[in-house]
Amino acid sequence: MSELALTPSQTVGPYLSLGLTWPTGYLVVPEDAPGAITITGVVRDGTGAVVPDGMVETWQADAEGRFDHADDPRGASGSGFHGFGRSSTDAEGRYRIVTVKPGALGDGQAPHIDVSVFARGLLDRVVSRIYFPDEVEANAADPLLSSLPPERAATLVAEQVGPAELRWDVRLRGEGETVFLAV
Amino acid sequence: MTIHHPSTPEIAAYLRPPAGTHPPLDSPAYKSTGLRAPSQAPVVLRHRLTEITGPLLTGEIGPNDHDLTRQHAAPPIGERIIVSGRVLDSDGRGIPQTLVEVWQANACGRYAHSVDTYDAPLDPNFSGGGRVVTDSAGTYSFTTIKPGPYPWGNHHNAWRPSHIHFSVFGRSFTQRLVTQMYFPGDPLFPYDPIYNSVPDEKARQRMISSFDMENSVSDWALAYRFDIVLRGREQTPFEEPHE
Numbered sequence: 106m107s108e109l110a111l112t113p114s115q116t117v118g119p120y121l122s123l124g125l126t127w128p129t130g131y132l133v134v135p136e137d138a139p140g141a142i143t144i145t146g147v148v149r150d151g152t153g154a155v156v157p158d159g160m161v162e163t164w165q166a167d168a169e170g171r172f173d174h175a176d177d178p179r180g181a182s183g184s185g186f187h188g189f190g191r192s193s194t195d196a197e198g199r200y201r202i203v204t205v206k207p208g209a210l211g212d213g214q215a216p217h218i219d220v221s222v223f224a225r226g227l228l229d230r231v232v233s234r235i236y237f238p239d240e241v242e243a244n245a246a247d248p249l250l251s252s253l254p255p256e257r258a259a260t261l262v263a264e265q266v267g268p269a270e271l272r273w274d275v276r277l278r279g280e281g282e283t284v285f286l287a288v
Numbered sequence: 289m290t291i292h293h294p295s296t297p298e299i300a301a302y303l304r305p306p307a308g309t310h311p312p313l314d315s316p317a318y319k320s321t322g323l324r325a326p327s328q329a330p331v332v333l334r335h336r337l338t339e340i341t342g343p344l345l346t347g348e349i350g351p352n353d354h355d356l357t358r359q360h361a362a363p364p365i366g367e368r369i370i371v372s373g374r375v376l377d378s379d380g381r382g383i384p385q386t387l388v389e390v391w392q393a394n395a396c397g398r399y400a401h402s403v404d405t406y407d408a409p410l411d412p413n414f415s416g417g418g419r420v421v422t423d424s425a426g427t428y429s430f431t432t433i434k435p436g437p438y439p440w441g442n443h444h445n446a447w448r449p450s451h452i453h454f455s456v457f458g459r460s461f462t463q464r465l466v467t468q469m470y471f472p473g474d475p476l477f478p479y480d481p482i483y484n485s486v487p488d489e490k491a492r493q494r495m496i497s498s499f500d501m502e503n504s505v506s507d508w509a510l511a512y513r514f515d516i517v518l519r520g521r522e523q524t525p526f527e528e529p530h531e
C-alpha cells in the first residue's frame with residue numbers, strides 16, 4: 106500500500122474571519138431548542154491578554170451520546186444532529202456556543218465536547234476538551250481526567266454560571282494553562 | 289487485570305503525523321507564537337468515538353462561493369486563476385462531500401479586513417472568501433485571482449509569499465486541517481518564517497501548488513493544482529482496555 110504524505114498545518118492568520126465566519130456557526134442547536142445551553146469563555150495568551158482574533162470550534166455527541174456519523178461503530182444515529190459549533194472570539198476575546206449537553210458515550214468516558222482553537226500565532230490548532238461540573242462521578246472515572254494532576258484536570262471542567270450557562274476559559278500559555286491534547 | 293466495558297466499540301485510530309510534518313507551535317522566528325504557543329507538551333489522547341467522528345458539513349454554499357471573481361458587480365483586478373485538486377486521506381482515498389473554505393488577499397496583497405493596514409489598494413470587486421464542497425472523488429475547484437505578496441510586522445522588511453488560506457474537515461475531528469497554499473517558484477520562500485516553520489523540507493514543498501496547464505482555460509484563466517492529504521486510519525481496530 107502506498108501511503109501519501111500529509112499536508113502540513115499553517116496558521117489561520119489574523120484574517121480568518123474572511124473565510125471562516127458563519128453568522129449562525131455558534132448555534133449547534135437553535136437558542137430555543139429543548140435543553141439548550143450556552144457555553145462561553147475568554148481566550149487568553151501568555152500574558153493574560155485576551156485573544157480577539159481567534160476561533161473556537163466544538164464537536165460533540167448529541168444528548169443521547171450518539172453521533173450522526175457512519176464511522177461510529179454503533180451506527181449513525183440518523184437524527185440529523187450536526188454536532189458542530191464555530192465561534193470567532195470578539196474584541197474581549199470571548200467566544201459563545203449554543204448547544205445541548207452531550208450524553209455519555211457508554212465507553213467509560215464522561216460527557217465531553219472536543220474543542221479546537223485557532224488563532225494568529227498558532228501554527229497548528231490546539232485541541233482541548235470541555236467536561237461538565239455536574240458529572241462528578243463520571244469525571245472521576247474518565248480516562249483522560251483521571252490521568253491528570255487535579256489542578257490540570259480542572260482546566261478542562263466548565264463552570265456552571267447560570268441555569269443554562271457554562272463558562273470555560275482557554276489559557277493558551279502561562280498561569281493556569283489549559284491542558285491541550287495531541288490527537 | 290484488564291476487563292472490557294460491555295459496550296466498548298472497537299475503533300481503528302487515525303495515524304499520528306510523522307515528526308517534521310506539522311510546525312512546532314513554539315517557532316520563535318514567527319514572533320506571535322511566543323505569547324500564544326502553549327508552554328506544556330500536549331497530552332496524548334487515545335482516539336475514541338469523538339475523535340474518529342467529525343462534522344460532515346456541506347455548508348450553506350452560495351451561488352458564487354466557488355468563484356471569487358463573480359461576487360461583485362464587476363470582476364476584480366488581477367490574474368484570474370482556477371485552483372483545483374483533491375482532498376484525500378493518506379491511503380489515497382478521495383474524501384467526498386467535504387467542505388473546503390478559502391480566503392486570501394487581493395491582487396495587491398491587501399485583505400478586505402479592517403485589521404489590514406497595508407498601504408495598498410482595496411479592490412471594491414473582491415472580498416477574498418470562498419467555499420466549495422468536494423465531489424464524489426474528493427475533487428474541488430474554484431476560480432479566483434492570484435493574491436499578491438504582502439508585508440507584515442514580524443521583522444524588518446518581512447513579506448509573506450503569495451498564498452491562499454485553506455480550511456478542510458475531512459471525515460473526523462482528527463483530520464481537521466487549516467493550511468496555506470503557495471505558488472511555485474516564489475522568491476520569498478527562503479525569507480518566510482511561517483512557510484519555514486514546517487521542519488521537513490519535503491513536507492514544506494507539499495504546500496506549494498503546481499502549475500496546471502491541463503486545467504487552464506484558453507482565453508480565460510491559468511490553473512494551479514493543490515492536493516490536500518489528511519491522515520488515514522490504522523489498519524486494525526484497537527480494543528480498549530479498562531483497568
Ligand SMILES: [Fe+2]
Pocket residue numbers: 118393448451453
Ligand atoms: Fe494570509
